Amino acid sequence: MKAYLKRILLFVICIACMQSCDDYLEVTNPNEISTDTFFRNLEESNRILTGVYGSMLNSWIVSAREEAWRSDMAFPGIREGNIAINALNYYQHVILEDNTFINDRWQALYQVIWRANELIDGLNSMDDSLKSQQEWTNQMGQARFFRGLAHFYLHSLYNEGKIVIRDAVPANQEEIQKTLSTSEEVIEFFREDLLFAYENLPPTFFDRTRVTAGTAATILGTSYLYSASQNPEDYQIAKRYFEDVINGPYGYKLVQDTSIMFVEAGDYNSESIFELNYTTELQLEDGSFDEESFATRNGRFSAPKDAGGASVNEQFTAAAWLIHAYSNEPLNTSDPRNTVTDRGTGLTRLRKVSLRASAMIAMVNDEDTEYYLSPSAPNKVNFSGKQRKYGFFKKYTNHDIAENEIEKGDTNFKSGKNVILNRLADVYLMYAECLLLGDNDIQGAIDNINPIRERWGLQLLDINADLVTGVPYTQQSLMDHLMFVERPLELSVEGVSIRAIDLRRWGIAKERYTDLSTQPYYVIDYEYYNDANAALETSADSFVQQGISPDPDNDPQLIQEYTGAAQFYTNGYLVLPTIETLNNPAVSGSN
Structure with missing residues (x-):
């Protein structure tokens, strides 16, 4: 059975960034966690720690769809017709301070910080007999990891790293209305938290859902790699952390059985370093947009319509350049895994696409991998549809265990698919x-x-x-x-x-979008084996090719991608959201 974190009812935690400061100060909140009440022993504090883990399940933290649009990975919705305005804003990098995405994400990350701070305060209030126990150290290490991690994310995403450091549960209005810290101050703060976690957490836990010293080493190394573009000496520090992750006592290994990559059978595999544990086995009655639930919406937003995905403009589907790149990865022809038996002819041949492409994306020319329990992607998906969607990401879908996303959560808005945030392959790279x-x-x-x-x-x-x-x-x-x-x-x-x-x-974003905005792609017919009819059939205008179409009437040219991003990209950071600038006078006018 799929492992999952049981939800702990924490009452309703008062989140400062989600309330007005006056309300927080003037009204005694009966639901606020009291360290005197809830931290009498380490069993009670462990329940609060579970709540910290639960706060990471908020889908806005990863924002897979919005970040796919904001990068060079995905196209927003349909290629034929108008793009939804919110999707277009992300895609073109025109994201203002009142945008729901950046406000909800800011709130979600500060909620992690708030809960971690409550746990840290409660652990610090315990007596020496409890503080001397290894379990106390383990809990403190995890709490400080998450506080540091959330600050790291905020620093990496917003306002060139100048954010509000929240190092304690605020006790008065002055502590709520804190000013922005410099990027350097934020870096120093979150690295201190992550270093504490690295030095105090064990290399492994019996419960694979818990973060370890290896998780902390990964984030520390990543933070030094991120700063190395400005401080080249940081490459050496990052390298030491990555060497430890690769060679240390954590047990990480690259997965060799590629069939378990990004499917349920591969949950918490040897390559996974930090993984979010979703499920539809608990509290399925929660609303589709209830961020306290255990489900995620990403299956709906990345699955094809034929398998329960969203229609028209809500999806993130692969960019043309990415589809073409996956289609043309050079195979090692001497690897026996790349030789398959053609279902139509019964003869052996090379795979149509690489094993990596098959694990990552569904395309019309992948005839060698099951998809939503069908023999291949073109057997399941109409890639010839008017929506002109030619590549569907697999990392967030239940394509391995269901015919339709609706089967797993009574609605396609709810998926229990785990989400990997960090894995060993990334560390190698x-x-x-x-x-x-x-x-x-x-x-x-x-x-x-x-x-x-x-x-x-x-x-x-x-x-x-x-x-x-x-x-x-x-x-x-x-x-x-x-x-x-x-x-x-x-x-x-x-x-x-x-x-x-x-x-x-890398300092190449503007250049990258400009280059992609000039790269032409078109689509041609693709002939595939239809297992239901035991015959070859044609999927019209579905196979992405690079260049100018020699016959635009029959092989249509795709609309040019990334023209808006090439024009409007600035520095790659999100601006401070109104949830902070309107409720915290100390940062008002900081954008």
Whole structure:
């Protein structure tokens, strides 16, 4: 049975950023957690810790759909007709301070901080006999991890890192109306929390849902990699943390059985470092937009309509360049996994697309992977539809265990699919980047990229001949491969804003959107084997090709993507939301 976190009823926690300051100060909240009442022992504080974990299930923290639109990964809705205005704003990087997305996300992250601070305050109020126990240290390490993590996310996403540090539950109006801290101050604060977690948490817990020292090392390393573009010496610090994650006592290993990647059978696999644990087995009666529920809406927003996905403009589907890239990954022809038996002819042939592509995305030319219990993607999905959606992300859908998303939660708004925020493959790639840019170690970087490619049955990189030109890799050409091939294809729509942050920290976002806005793509017919009819059938105008269509009437040109992002992209940060600027006079007018 799928593991899950049981929800602890915490009454209604008073969230400062969700209330007016005056209400909080003038009214005694009978539902506010009292450390005198709830922290008499470590069993009670552990229930509060579970509430901290529960606050991470808020879908706005990951915002997979909105961040896919905001990066270079996805297209918003249909390619034929008008795009919904909210989706267009994200896609074009025109996101104002009153936007629901940035307000809800800000609230969600500060709710994590609020709950972590309540736990920290309560643990600190315990007597010495409790503080001397290892369980006290474990709980404090987890609480400080989440407080640090939420500040790290806020720093990475908003206002060039200048945010409000919330280091305690506010006791008066002055503590609520705090000013913005500098980016440097925020970095120092969240790294101190994460370092405490790293030094005090065990390498493993029996409960795989819990964060460990390895989780903290991953986030610490990531934070130093993010700052290394401004402080190159940080590559060395990041490298030390990544080396520890890869070689340390945490038990992380790259998954070799690719069939369990991003499916229920692979929950909490050996590669998973930090995973959000959703379920539809508890409190299914909760509303579809109840962020205290255990379900996520991402299945609806990324599944095809034929399998219970949203229609028209609510989805995030793969960008044309990404579909084309997945379709053309070079296979290692000597890997036996890449040889399959054609269901139509009975003869052996090479796979139509790579194992990595099959795990990440559904496309018309993937005839070798089941999809929503159908023999292949084109057997399930009408890729010829007027909506012109040609690639569907798999990381958030129940394509492995259901014919339709509705089956798993009584509505397609509710999915129990787990969400992986950090995994070992990402650490390998970040470590490779440290070696490449910090040490100019091209071979070392390749040695950390190739294990990922090998497990997918892809051609390995050779320092003497790059995959495109055949000439030896240089630092720049290998970095280009990392930026435009390896990281986006391995980590597409994954984690918390990974791709958008990558483009920004590399200083290439504007250039990237400008380049994509000039890249033409068109679609042609694709012939596939229809198992129900035991015959070849044609999916018209469904197979993405790069270039100018030689026959636009029969092979239509796709609308140009990313033209708005190329025009409007600024610095890649979200502005301060009105939930803060209107309720906190100390930051009003800071945008």
